[in-house]
Structures are given as structure tokens and as C-alpha cells.
Amino acid sequence: MSAADSPAPYPERTAGSNFFDLDDALRRHLARRSPELLARNETRLSDFGGWAGGKLEEQAAYTDRHAPPRLEVTDRDGGLSSRVILNPAYRDCHAEAYRRGAIGLCFGPKAEPHLLSFAFGYLLSMADISIHCPVTMTGAVAHVLERMAPAEIRGRYLPELVRMDGKALSGGTWATERHGGSDIGATTTRAVGTDGGWRLHGLKWFTSNAGSGLALATARPDGAPRGGKGLGCYLVPGHLPGGEPNAYNIRRLKEKLGTRGLPTGEIELEGAFGVEVAGPPDGLRAMMAALEYSRVHNAFGAAGLQARALLEAACWAIHRRAFGRPIANYPMVREALLDIAMEHEASTALAVESGLAFDEAERREDAIPWLRTVTALAKYRTAEQAVRSSVRAVELVGGNGYTEEWPTARLYRDALVTAVWEGPANIQALELLRATTGRLPGDYAFVERVTAALESAPDRLTDAVATIREGLSEVTAAIARLRARPEEGPRVGRRLLDRMSDLLAAALLVEAARNDERLALLAGRFVHRHLGGAGSLLDDDPALTAFDMIFPRIERTG
Structure with a gap:
């Protein structure tokens, strides 16, 4: 070029x-x-x-x-209040x-x-x-x-x-409770039926977007059975039709490592009015539908964070001079930039795959197993790499990148939320086990998707394709064993999540590389790094040799 x-x-x-x-x-x-x-x-x-x-x-x-x-706890007359104040x-x-x-x-x-x-x-x-x-x-x-x-x-x-007139209400999902965490089925919030709706009583422990206009909340109607089958899902407005605040109290706002602009609070439901979206036994299914949507967004958000990490690192590298040259000219800096770019491409491919799967599952019920599988894989891997890429960006920028005056410090703090938001890695491993080794045939969908991707691979990636096929055979055998011996699932679920997410990311990169030399180099590098073993410490890196082609925006470093 x-x-x-x-x-x-x-x-x-x-x-x-x-x-x-x-x-x-x-x-x-x-x-x-x-x-x-x-x-x-x-x-x-x-x-x-x-x-x-x-x-x-x-x-x-x-x-x-x-x-x-900040949280305003009293009104101008000294009465109790519970109002989140956001800067304009x-x-x-x-x-x-x-x-x-x-x-x-x-x-x-x-x-x-x-x-x-x-x-x-x-x-x-x-x-x-x-x-x-x-x-x-x-x-x-x-x-x-x-x-x-x-x-x-x-x-x-x-x-x-x-609505798109600038006056839309924003939403919230209130599921987490202090004693239950990710175990939504342990919800203790009560729902009491009244004329025209329900009254909710309980404490929601981690509610992001506190002060939202409309929130979905899980609660258990009196007399409903224990566990997930006894839950209902209720829509709780921030204000009642007459304009008065609904009956809940934001006890405090959390002090968090990142996402400091987002109000996250503990909300005490004190007979708050709600309407039933889905009663038992469908309430948990409704909340899980909300969380599944959020998990796809999480994958895209994590990929976006990696895009910003790459942008910050590349901008710094091309303009920062050391020892007489831009640091983007030095091999170790180029290796670091290639690492971020490679993982960013993989995360973007995974995110787009999960987004397409979501839309397909909206049209066809038989697409749900693949949605469940790819969402767990994409949510997990993109979040892991968002954190790592943010660390690399801070490291490349150096001392400036560690200061709060530089975007990389905020980027690193914010990236950490993607790993815990809507279920950390262990929860995604359990989701994957349910989608592939239980009643759902997500493993068949996985094999079908990876196989189809490999059929589109360019000839230059023949070795990479063979490596992916070997990994696919290993995963297929492991899942067959877990179907026969499900008690082993919790022990190996995290390892299965790691391997399957790497395999899918590799297959998607190989597929995308069919008519793209740049992606072919990154795909081959990805397979070698994640699936091909350690290799020789002194092996040449073809992507490093072709750095100027992979990073055309850095070509003019002089």
C-alpha cells in the first residue's frame, strides 16, 4: 500500500x-x-x-x-428523599x-x-x-x-x-440480592398482589442506573414455591401516574473501581408499585431474557474497549519519539500493538457473531441453542481480552498512561466491569455447560458453525485450519464424555469455556481472512499463539514483518 x-x-x-x-x-x-x-x-x-x-x-x-x-437524601424541607443527582x-x-x-x-x-x-x-x-x-x-x-x-x-x-425525541425513560434490571449474587433463584423479595398491580418488598443489592425510569425486578409472590420456578418478573416505574416517587429508597450509591459516572445503588423496595410482566413460573425466564440481551451488549462493549485501547496505544506509538525515532518503529512496541490488534479483531468477530445469533433467534426458535452457546463464549472471551488490552495500552503509554489525566487509566478501570457484569467467567462456564452438555444441542451448533467457517479458509491458512480441526475433535470428545458423566462438568467447565472460545474466535478469523491478507496474518498468529503450542522462542513472526500492511495508519512514521 x-x-x-x-x-x-x-x-x-x-x-x-x-x-x-x-x-x-x-x-x-x-x-x-x-x-x-x-x-x-x-x-x-x-x-x-x-x-x-x-x-x-x-x-x-x-x-x-x-x-x-451523588445521592440526595433529604429534600429542601428536611424530609427524607432518595434522588440521584447527575451532572448536566x-x-x-x-x-x-x-x-x-x-x-x-x-x-x-x-x-x-x-x-x-x-x-x-x-x-x-x-x-x-x-x-x-x-x-x-x-x-x-x-x-x-x-x-x-x-x-x-x-x-x-x-x-x-x-422514543427518539430525547425524552426516553431509561431502564434497569434489579435481580441481584445480597445473599444470592448470581443465584437469582434465591430471590427473597416479596410480591403482594393489590388492585391494579403488585407491591414489592425487599432489598436489591446491586442496581446499576439507580434512579432509572422503568426497571424489571424479580420477586416471589406469597405462596409461590421456592427457587426459580416461584419467581415473577415485575416492571417498577420510578414515578407513579400522579408524579409522586414510587415507594423505594436508594440506601446508598456504591463506590466502585470503575464506571464512576454510572450511579449504582442499593435499593430498598418498601411496597413499591409494579406491574406483572411474567408471573411464576415464567418470571425467571423473563429476567434471563433481559440478561441474555445484556450479555451480547457486554461483548460489543468489551470489543469497543479494545478498539479504544488499540487507538490510544497506536496514537501514542506513532507520535512519541524515543532515541531519535517514533516508538512505533521499535520491534517490541510493534509486537505489543500486534497483540492488541489481533485480540481486538477476534473480539469484534465474536461480538458480531453473537449479535447475528441474537437476531436469528428472534426469528427462529431452533436458533436458541446457538445463541446460548455463542453468547457465553463471546461474553467471556471479549471481557477477558478487554482487561488485558487495557493493561497493554497503559503499559505502552507508560507513566502518562497510568495518570488520571490520560484516557488509558479510566479505560483500564472501566474494562474490569465487563468481566463481572451480567455474570463472571464461572457463570458463563455454567451457561456453556447447560447449552452444550444438557438438553440443548449447542455443541452440535458449535461444531456446525466452526466447520462451516473453516470451509471458507484461504489456502495459506491450511496449517491453521488443521490445528483448529484438532482442537474441535478434542472438544467434541470432551463434551461427549460430559454428557455421559455430567458430574464432571463443574470441574472442567472453565477449561471448556477457554478452549471453545479460542476455537470459535480462531475459526471466525480464518473465515474472515478469505480475501483479506491482513486478517490472514492475524488469524495465523492467533492460532499459533492460542492453539498451536509454545513454538520456538526465536521463530520469526510473519505479522511483524508485514507490520506496515497490518497498520496502514502507522505506515508514515519515518
Whole structure:
């Protein structure tokens, strides 16, 4: 590629950039997997990327360091209050995400696939996952209302979540309790039936987007059986029809390592009014539908965080000079950049695969096993790599990157939430076991998808394909054993999650590399690093030799 044909080089500072236009991976994977969606929305995504790199990024830095949310506990007359105070910049950017269609475009008579919302989430997380999180939950609540709520409730509340005039209500999902954590079936919150609705009593321990306009909450009606089958799912408005606050108290806001702009609280339900979205035994299924939606968004958010880590590291490397040259010219810096780029491509491929699976499962019930399987794999692996890539970005930028004046410090703190949000690694391993070694045939869907991907591999990746096939045979044998001996599942579930996520990521990269020399180099590198054994310490790295082709924006370093 000549200098004249190269994309514009990376800027010296990322703030003010168009995050969509600077990120080739998302556009490339969308163009290959969903070209019609990209054709309809490329301008919209570019405009969103410009806003994300501009006003949203400016707000994120300000809110994180100077104006996090606070809780007002008394009103002006000295009475008890429970009101979350957000700074105007955060509040305006949150509303702007909905106005731009981050949720609303995927609902209504001309609804776009949810893949578009997930792509918006990717761009949001490049700037501020503290706004991506509530946007995700708003979409999750809207999804459950559209799919599972009675017609009256759907017609009454769904329009308030999907409107695009800047006045949309935001959503929350209240499932976690102090004693139960990820064990939602252990919910102790009570639901008491009244005329026209339900009254909820209990403590929700970890509620992000505290103060949301509409939240889904799990609760157990009096007399319902214990466990998940006794749960109902209820929609709890922040305010009652007359405008008065609903009967719940935000006891405190959590002090968190990251996502400091996002209000996360402990909420005491004190007879809060709610309407039933799904009663027992379907309440847990409704909440799990919300969490599944959020997990796909989590994968896109983690991939977006990696995109930002790559952007920060590359911008620094091209403009920082040491010993007379830009540091992007030094082999060890190039190795680090290749590591981030390789994992970012894998995460973006996994995220897009999960987004497509979500939309397919909306159309066909027999696609659900693959959705359950790929969501667990994508959520897990993208989150793991978001944390690692953020660490590498801090390391590359060095001392400046460790300071709060630099975006990499916030990026690292925020990336950690993707590993715990909507279920940490062990929960994803249990989800994978249920999808592949239980009643669901997710393992067959996995084998079918990986096999199909390998059939599209370019000839130059023959060795990589053989390695992936060997890994696929190993996984197939392991799952067959676990079906016969399910008691072994908890012992090896995490290892199975690791291996299957690496195999799927490798297969997707190989598939994407069919007519893309750049991706072929990264795919071969990925297979060698994750599936091909340690290899020789002194082996040449073909990707390093072709660095200027893989990073055309860094080609002009001189």
C-alpha cells in the first residue's frame, strides 16, 4: 500500500476524533456479515462515532474525575428523599444516545436488527461505558416488554423506552440480592398482589442506573414455591401516574473501581408499585431474557474497549519519539500493538457473531441453542481480552498512561466491569455447560458453525485450519464424555469455556481472512499463539514483518 493510498494517520490525541471512522474492524466485520444493515446505517454510525469521540468523550473525562453522581437524601424541607443527582453533561449525553436511536431504531414497524443497537454500544464503550451500561439495560427492558409482556403493559410502557425525541425513560434490571449474587433463584423479595398491580418488598443489592425510569425486578409472590420456578418478573416505574416517587429508597450509591459516572445503588423496595410482566413460573425466564440481551451488549462493549485501547496505544506509538525515532518503529512496541490488534479483531468477530445469533433467534426458535452457546463464549472471551488490552495500552503509554489525566487509566478501570457484569467467567462456564452438555444441542451448533467457517479458509491458512480441526475433535470428545458423566462438568467447565472460545474466535478469523491478507496474518498468529503450542522462542513472526500492511495508519512514521 502506498502512502497515497493509506488511510489518514492516527491523530496525536484521540479526543475529538470520529471513533467509527478510525476503527476499521467494526466496519469490516459488519460489511462482511451484514452488508445491507451497514449500507442503510453507515452514515448514521459515522455521525454517532463523531459524537462519541467528541462530546461523549469530553463528558466521560469530566464526569469520571470531577462530577460523579451523588445521592440526595433529604429534600429542601428536611424530609427524607432518595434522588440521584447527575451532572448536566452526563444527563444530556445519556438522553442524546436515545435520541440518536441507540435503542429506538430497533423497535417499531420499520425496526432494524438488534445488531445495530449492539454496534452503537461498541461505539459508546469506546468513549464511556458508564453510558453504554444504562443504554444496554434500557434495551433489555424494552426487549422483554416487546417479547413477553401482556399487550396492555407493552402498549403502555414500551413507547416510553424507545422514543427518539430525547425524552426516553431509561431502564434497569434489579435481580441481584445480597445473599444470592448470581443465584437469582434465591430471590427473597416479596410480591403482594393489590388492585391494579403488585407491591414489592425487599432489598436489591446491586442496581446499576439507580434512579432509572422503568426497571424489571424479580420477586416471589406469597405462596409461590421456592427457587426459580416461584419467581415473577415485575416492571417498577420510578414515578407513579400522579408524579409522586414510587415507594423505594436508594440506601446508598456504591463506590466502585470503575464506571464512576454510572450511579449504582442499593435499593430498598418498601411496597413499591409494579406491574406483572411474567408471573411464576415464567418470571425467571423473563429476567434471563433481559440478561441474555445484556450479555451480547457486554461483548460489543468489551470489543469497543479494545478498539479504544488499540487507538490510544497506536496514537501514542506513532507520535512519541524515543532515541531519535517514533516508538512505533521499535520491534517490541510493534509486537505489543500486534497483540492488541489481533485480540481486538477476534473480539469484534465474536461480538458480531453473537449479535447475528441474537437476531436469528428472534426469528427462529431452533436458533436458541446457538445463541446460548455463542453468547457465553463471546461474553467471556471479549471481557477477558478487554482487561488485558487495557493493561497493554497503559503499559505502552507508560507513566502518562497510568495518570488520571490520560484516557488509558479510566479505560483500564472501566474494562474490569465487563468481566463481572451480567455474570463472571464461572457463570458463563455454567451457561456453556447447560447449552452444550444438557438438553440443548449447542455443541452440535458449535461444531456446525466452526466447520462451516473453516470451509471458507484461504489456502495459506491450511496449517491453521488443521490445528483448529484438532482442537474441535478434542472438544467434541470432551463434551461427549460430559454428557455421559455430567458430574464432571463443574470441574472442567472453565477449561471448556477457554478452549471453545479460542476455537470459535480462531475459526471466525480464518473465515474472515478469505480475501483479506491482513486478517490472514492475524488469524495465523492467533492460532499459533492460542492453539498451536509454545513454538520456538526465536521463530520469526510473519505479522511483524508485514507490520506496515497490518497498520496502514502507522505506515508514515519515518
